[in-house]
Amino acid sequence: MNKQLLRLVAAVVLAGGSLLTLETGLPCFYSNPVLAQGREKLAAEDVYEQASEAVVTIYTGRGSGSGFIINADGLVLTNSHVVENAPRTVTVVLKDGTRLPAEVIAFGDKNLDLAAVKIRSQDNLPTIPLATANSVRVGSEVYAIGSPFGKFSGTFTRGIVSRLDEEEKQIQHDAAINPGNSGGPLLNAFGEAIGVNTAFYSSRSRNTGISFAINLEQVESFLVAVQSGETPRLSAWKNSTSPRSLTLDGEVVNGSLRDGDETLWDESFFDVYSFEGWAGQQVIIEMVSWELDPYLILLNSDGTILTKNDDWRPGDPNARIIITLPEDGTYTVVVSTFKSEQSGDYTLRAYN
Missing domain, CATH: 2.40.10.120 (Thrombin, subunit H)
Known part of the structure; x- marks a missing residue:
């Protein structure tokens, strides 16, 4: 990506x-x-x-x-x-x-x-x-x-x-x-x-x-x-198939992106998660991996991209999104990679 x-x-x-x-x-x-x-x-x-x-x-x-x-x-x-x-x-x-x-x-x-x-x-x-x-x-x-x-x-x-x-x-x-x-x-x-x-x-x-x-x-x-x-x-x-549920309590979710997974337009593998949020709620989403370069995309309920992130901070390739949600509804988190066809394990967590 x-x-x-x-x-x-x-x-x-x-x-x-x-x-x-x-x-x-x-x-x-x-x-x-x-x-x-x-x-x-x-x-x-x-x-x-x-x-x-x-x-x-x-x-x-x-x-x-x-x-x-x-x-x-x-x-x-x-x-x-x-x-x-x-x-x-x-x-x-x-x-x-x-x-x-x-x-x-x-x-x-x-x-x-x-x-x-x-x-x-x-x-x-x-x-x-x-x-x-x-x-x-x-x-x-x-x-x-x-x-x-x-x-x-x-x-x-x-x-x-x-x-x-x-x-x-x-x-x-x-x-x-x-x-x-x-x-x-x-x-x-x-x-x-x-x-x-x-x-x-x-x-x-x-x-x-x-x-x-x-x-x-x-x-x-x-x-x-x-x-x-x-x-x-x-x-x-x-x-895509039904997204996995993501809680906003900081619980760590383990996942992996592998050959054979679904891909985005640039042929990067991805997973999909969703959570319920409300207007004005601040949410932090973090994706960490030692094997691939994480990339996060957040969408609102109609599929519009709200924000995306590649590097958490200079020198740190992990991804982090901090956002105040604009409305009540179901939000979708797309977990992917900076480069196409990267594979490996990752962790994901979300909290407010």
């Missing part, structure tokens, strides 16, 4: 074959705006050939939807309504039919229909870059790829941007989408994602030429929250 800005080198393959390498705090999901100038628009068939390999179908066991891969390590964007009632592990199917297990790792807030899914143990998957900000104009040609009705994977449709809804931060377009297209990309004429398809207007469950995609402004904010571990709801504990 990250405690400082990561220095990550991200290479994004552009339409012209050049590489953009950036050293930033977050992986780069975008095309190079400088090199993008002067590019020629692609023919429709070339847009499909370039983008379709990175469009996936997501099967939850209760339904299906679409999504698209935005980094080679297997981070997939989709709609929250595609996976909100899914078990923690879903199946992602690539264009060639390869079926891969994946985990639902993050949701947008209640007003943002976005979710992130992580395909595990991958490092060379095809991707779709995000377009540069403010590049969408009414009248621009757009394309959609998805799996309508969960049966017709790789379906390609085209249209134009009909309207930009600045208040709702949506792109209205007339490329045909239907149930099952949800979560798939809306693409520009360079094969870049300019939005995430989310809905269409209809009174009889068929497309009427009015479709909507979530715009890049909201997508970008969501990705920042995912990468920093600050999404309002993370399915890693939302859909």
